[in-house]
Structure formats: structure tokens, C-alpha cells
Amino acid sequence: MKLYNYWRSSSSYRVRLALHFxxxxxxxxxxSLLKGDQHQAEHRLRxxxxxxxxxxxxxxGKLAVLSQSVAxxxxxxxxxxxxxxxxxxxxxxxxxRALAELINSGIQPFHxxxxxxxxxxxxxxxxxxxxxxxxxxxxxLEKLAAKTAGRFLFGDxxxxxxxxxxxxxxxxxxxxxxxxxxxxxLRVEQACLALPHVQAARPEAQPDAQA
Numbered sequence: 001m002k003l004y005n006y007w008r009s010s011s012s013y014r015v016r017l018a019l020h021f022x023x024x025x026x027x028x029x030x031x032s033l034l035k036g037d038q039h040q041a042e043h044r045l046r047x048x049x050x051x052x053x054x055x056x057x058x059x060x061g062k063l064a065v066l067s068q069s070v071a072x073x074x075x076x077x078x079x080x081x082x083x084x085x086x087x088x089x090x091x092x093x094x095x096x097r098a099l100a101e102l103i104n105s106g107i108q109p110f111h112x113x114x115x116x117x118x119x120x121x122x123x124x125x126x127x128x129x130x131x132x133x134x135x136x137x138x139x140x141l142e143k144l145a146a147k148t149a150g151r152f153l154f155g156d157x158x159x160x161x162x163x164x165x166x167x168x169x170x171x172x173x174x175x176x177x178x179x180x181x182x183x184x185x186l187r188v189e190q191a192c193l194a195l196p197h198v199q200a201a202r203p204e205a206q207p208d209a210q211a
Contacts, residue, residue: 001026002056004046006033007206008174010108011069012053013167016201018073021158022080023197026055030208033113070104073160085160096154099144099161103168107137111175127176134177138168142182149184151191158195166192170203 003019003026005012019026031037031052038050046054047067055066055075066072077085086093109115110133119126145161148154153161169189172179179186192198203209 001058002029003027003053004029004031004043004056005053006031006038007203007209009033009052010111010167010171011051013170013201013203014069014163015053015055015072015076016206017163017166017198018076018085018160020197020201021085021163022076022083024076024080028207030206032208070100073163077160085158085163087154087157087159092154095148096159096161099141099148099153100164102137102141102144103161103164106140107134107168108171110134110137111171131172131176131178134172134175135181138172138177138179138182138185141165142184145184145188149188151188153188158192162188162192165189166198 001024003012003015005015005028007030031043033052037043038052043054044050046056046065049067051067053067053069053072055072057064057066057075057079066075073085086096111130116126116130119129145153150156152158153165165185166189169179169185171177199205
């Protein structure tokens with residue numbers, strides 16, 4: 001199994017967290033977004049959209065590639081169910097997915113590299129623009145999580161929602177989000193950062209990390 005990813009990519013970070021939580025070994029393949037590796041023909045064959053992460057897997061003796069972090073997560077959840085990242089209850093699974101999706105589709109796209117590069121080309125202050133939407137999204141997440149949180153975003157078990165939260169707060173700090181305004185999210189983050197699988201997945205622990 002190979003994970004084509006970038007150390008600072010939020011979506012890549014999510015998938016690393018899921019892999020480390022489940023104890024699934026994988027080969028780390030760096031794709032430098034700053035150097036434009038994602039636009040090279042070789043990577044476009046893996047993912048025509050030119051995004052990371054991409055997970056290469058072998059099923060029934062054949063290689064296959066999966067793109068998009070949520071799709072990769074769903075594959076891992078079904079392929080390696082021994083350590084689930086979704087609750088047992090139907091409603092609980094829906095609630096975890098709602099928390100994760102608020103981040104995945106409601107916050108992260110606003111600080112996607114291609115989005116920010118386009119804003120720069122238009123002469124817009126990209127960080128100020130991104131910070132506005134990050135704070136708006138985190139405010140909604142703080143309120144939504146207040147209904148479900150225990151030690152983590154959903155009760156006392158580490159879930160897919162936490163896999164999305166940790167990279168989002170990492171990104172928020174990079175782009176000027178007012179993270180200190182969200183005490184519940186910060187409390188959950190601190191609980192997550194104490195876990196060995198989270199430490200192993202952190203950006204600065206990756207082989208392509210840069211100062």
C-alpha cells in the first residue's frame with residue numbers, strides 16, 4: 001500500500017491519521033505541492049484532478065488507486081474494520097460524518113492551495129480571505145460538537161471527525177484563523193495530540209517536512 005501525499009496537506013494528514021490509528025502499514029510517497037508535482041503527468045494518471053492524497057492498494061492481485069480523503073477513509077473503514085473510526089449506532093455514524101463533512105466541505109476548501117493561488121492572482125489578500133471563512137466554519141463546528149463531544153468530538157472514542165479536526169486546526173493557524181476562540185475544539189485537540197498515532201501522523205514527523 002502506497003500513500004501519495006504532502007506533509008502539510010490537510011487531506012493527506014487526515015488519511016495518515018486513519019492509517020496510523022488502524023495500524024495499517026504503508027509506503028510514504030511525497031508529492032510536493034509547492035514544486036508542482038501534483039500537475040505532473042505521472043500523478044495525473046493517479047488522480048486526473050491533480051490532488052493529494054492518493055492511496056494505491058492491491059485487491060485480488062490487482063493494483064487500484066483511490067483519491068479523495070473521504071473515499072479513502074470509507075475504504076479503510078470497510079477494509080480494516082477491527083479498529084473502527086465510526087460509532088456502532090446508525091445515528092452516531094451520521095453525527096460523526098456530519099462533523100467531518102462540515103470540515104471537509106465547509107472549511108477546508110477555502111484554504112486549498114489552488115483556491116489561494118487564484119485569489120493571489122486576482123490581487124486578493126488570500127490569508128485574510130481564508131481566515132474569515134475558517135473562523136466562520138469553526139464557529140459552527142464548535143456549536144455542533146457541543147452536542148456530541150466528550151473527550152473527543154464524539155464521546156470518548158477517537159473517530160473520523162477527530163481525524164478531520166486536527167488537520168483543520170493546523171491549517172487554521174497557518175492562515176490566521178482565530179483558533180483561541182474555540183475552547184471545546186482546543187480541548188479535543190489536546191486530547192488527540194497525546195495519542196501516539198496522532199504524533200506519528202503529524203506534519204513535522206513526515207519525511208518531506210520542511211522547516
